[in-house]
Amino acid sequence: MAIGGPQAIRIPLGHPPIVFAVPGSKDLVDKAMAHLSWQPGACSFKTFDNGELSVKLEQSVANRDVFVVCARDDGENEVNLSIMRLMLLIDAIRSEAPYRVTIVLPCLEYARQDRRVVAGEAIPPKLLLRCMRTAGADRFLTMDLHNQAQAAFSPAGAVLDELSADRYLAHYIRTSVAGFDQDTFLVCATNGGGMKFTRRMADELRTGFIMADRFRPKAGGPGEIKIIADSRATAVEGIIIVDDMFDTCGSLAAVCEALQAFAPQAKLFAVATHGYFSGDAHVQIKKLVETRGLEWLAVTNSIDQSSALRRLSSVGLRDRLKVIDVSRLLAGGIIRIHLGESVNLSRFRGLCPSSVDPVLAEAALVPQQQYTHITGLHEATPRAVMWD
16 A cells, blocks of 8 residues: 555546647647647658658657648648648558547648549549548548538548538628628529539528529630529629639639629629639739729638738738638537537537537536546537546
């Protein structure tokens, strides 16, 4: 018997969570961890003189429930460099016997190359998920896929969960568009492929729905944008253009031109989940603001927008790009995966930024050093069991 009487013994149970961030993801991870009261995992990245990369874990991950967040930041890393770093980090984690490795991809890279248009083309997003699975990933979490069929790209033995930012975008529109009125505003889909996402936005905002569809008036002729609507243009005061992503903004420019012809008096706004803003997108946006009546664009921070904001600042339009924080949405998905809950329950998917998330609220009260085991946590009556 120990001198001084019985001693308290801490028995570790469960699989304590730990979250790592690939360079470029730190800002998003820090915001998500603030909702969870967790500390990011420690790892180091370096590049040798010959250009090769090195990744090293700075703490144990044995028997831990590991999450790795990889978000694009063009100002920090080139995208293919980030993917290679991610692969090395997954391999390093898997070699240390974790309980599970979940890869959080706020925006699935290469998502636009989701099918083989002509013979001989690759399907990169399918290959990317398969490579991560081979490196050691067990599960994937992403947000607003470019094509719903990409959910089937998940490799055998792995799960691909998809979150949606539509409630966050709709909440921002309701609170930030001056004079927003569901009776005089319309939601516009940019093409047939984005109709489902745009329809959800229209239902959430309770507005009318129109579509900007591309067609060819005659065989071999140039494509034109035609507005398909059942609303009178004279009654429209504002139009919300909705897409899953903005890249070079060429398609957005064509849609804005068609909408200006359809309803010249309407104010135009544009929202999307992912904002790449590659090439001369900032120049294109400047033209839309000056000649097409575009009030502003809004995207989430699924992709870091620091670089885009700098380029828009160079043309005097920094305030025209609005960034919507979805870190709480990602945090909610992470904690539910850790607790073995579904991220597809309507009670979770229906939460907007102004709603209370009971699971996150409970998790925020639990210091990470005591977070050894949680059981019986349900969305309706959350409770935590901790062992000291």
